[in-house]
Amino acid sequence: MIDIIIIGAGPAGLSAALYASRAGASVLMLDGAAPGGKLNVSAEIENWPGQKKVAGPDLAYQMFEHGLAFGASYEYGLVEKVEDLGDYKVVVTTDKTYEARMVLVASGTVERKLGLEKEEELTGKGISYCAVCDGPFFKEEEVAVIGGGNSALEEANYLTKFASIVHLIVRRDQFRADKIVQDKIKANDKIKIHFLQKPIEIIEENNKVAGLVLEHSQTSETMNLPVKGIFPYVGLDPITSFVSHLGITNKVGYIEVDKHMETNVKGIFGAGDVIDKVLRQVVTATNDGAIAGQYMSELLQDQSLQK
Structure with missing residues (x-):
């Protein structure tokens, strides 16, 4: 006992x-x-x-x-x-x-998962929930980080050590992170911020992530991001x-x-x-x-x- x-x-x-x-x-x-x-x-x-x-x-x-x-x-x-x-x-x-x-x-x-089709099968093949673990696999590639809180912004900043561009996808029109974290993001020219966007589809090629489709929360217009890595931080x-x-x-x-x-x-x-x-x-x-x-x-x- x-x-x-x-x-x-x-x-x-x-x-x-x-x-x-x-x-x-x-x-x-x-x-x-x-x-x-x-x-x-x-x-x-x-x-x-x-x-x-x-x-x-x-x-x-x-x-x-x-x-x-x-x-x-x-x-x-x-x-x-x-x-x-x-x-x-x-x-x-x-x-x-x-x-x-x-x-x-x-x-x-x-x-928390994104809830998108192919998310489970592409985990480890472009989708990751750990930037520290998998960031080095995306040297000179474009990646997407999804989320607007401290974790998302901190990991986006970390990924700029490896990726050529980090697309930061935020569903709202503003961040939820602390100001000091936001300031680092805004000062990093390798990060592109996409407010009022939500992911709706993962693009797959050869059983790997090849892109991400976004939809504007207000206009419903869509856009494709040519990313090889997706890092969800949505809760x-x-x-x-x-x-x-x-x-x-x-x-x-x-x-x-x-x-x-x-x-x-x-x-x-x-x-x-x-x-x-x-x-x-x-x-x-x-x-x-x-x-x-x-x-x-x-x-x-x-x-x-x-x-």
Whole structure:
């Protein structure tokens, strides 16, 4: 019986592991991807206090090492279901079952798809959801980034290291990103901004992306962009299907928690991007994890004293 199982080894999960294990709890982290979460697909982090600029994968590695420093362990595992059995919980992965006194869900979010025909079959063949991972494949090519928030603009700016032209496709008539990010975009002459445009068709040649058809939101006029790469950043969805039956999520799937990061099911907690909150950033994820990790360890200590 493990004290705490943490589902997700991103900033929230790693922070919780650090606090809980440092307080003496036995902690197991499970994740179906590389530790660090979305840090691994972020080229640069400029708002992590104490470091003016740090590469996302570097920060991920630092957090992972620190998260394990006080005895927490990590295993690869794709969680399929969490069951509440009162005093303990059961976590079922694709190939193993675990038992724990408490569970923290810090599974984060997944990139939302465009919903266009051929999108699935062309993923990895011109469509990518990770500019850091795949940007180098598009040297001196034209690419399109879709979205108007911080992620879209930051990744568009990053892609100019490789691409000849980056077309930034924005459905609205303005950006939703921070002003400092917008200023970088406007100052970069390799970025062409297309406001009030939405993608309606992916052009395919030889089983690869060969272009993108856009439609003007007001006039319905269409235009073709001769891009070889498409990078959608049109929103995120919470990864919570494995706890949806527990009644701890809102109507769009985000986990609802109290000030201690506990859900309405005693002993099950949430932290990071997966919970219902206003700001999803690395610093707020680590905050959530610290609160959850400390509180869970205090509850465990109280329970042991009562026995």
